[in-house]
Amino acid sequence: MAILVNSTSPAEDKNRWGTTWECFGDGQALYGREFKLDVCAEPATAKVNRFYTSIEWLEQRAGNYDQRGIGFISDDFNPLAKIVGFDALSLPWENDFWCNPPFDLKQLFIKKAFAEARAGNSGMMLLPYEPTTGWWRELVDGKATAIYEPDGRYNFFDIDGETKKRGVNFPSAFVLWTPHHMHYTPKIPFTRGVAKAMGHDFIYPLQEVA
8 A cells, every 4th residue: 555756636535556466475585484464455456365454444345334345245245355343543452564655644653563563473564665754763763673675666456456556756665663672774785586586486365366
């Protein structure tokens, strides 16, 4: 879930972009073990077979007291992916979490990831790489365990989880969170496609139906 700078795409859509499988595979290869929970996803974009989704997604589908929803569709019931909670910011996370947060909520999700790491849960985030901004210096540098800098930009999926966005005009980075807090965050460069280069051809069950 990401955003284009100065894009004309609806804000709601920008906040729901999905991670590509190549990007997710690289993140998992760098993390070193399988992710157990995707804390910010929808059925069409989930990368782990257990995931949290938003209350807004549920209201859009099922409706609320003020309006009728658009209804559920077959893609909402992926037999290989299970919704295990709503509103990740109010739920406890688990060890080995994966998080590609909505752009507009990224600072809240970073604070949540830091709190979860202090509570003993490790995981990885995919974030817009903006190391000169105040929010990055305040929330990431000196708090995260490591920052993995790719050699270029990753693409993203549209909200359908299939169509690749074109011309993504911002860099991304993987941010590692662990209980080990050293007050220093090393920056580690790597080449995209590291999963395949390491011999990890991640073919996930979820990818077969994504």
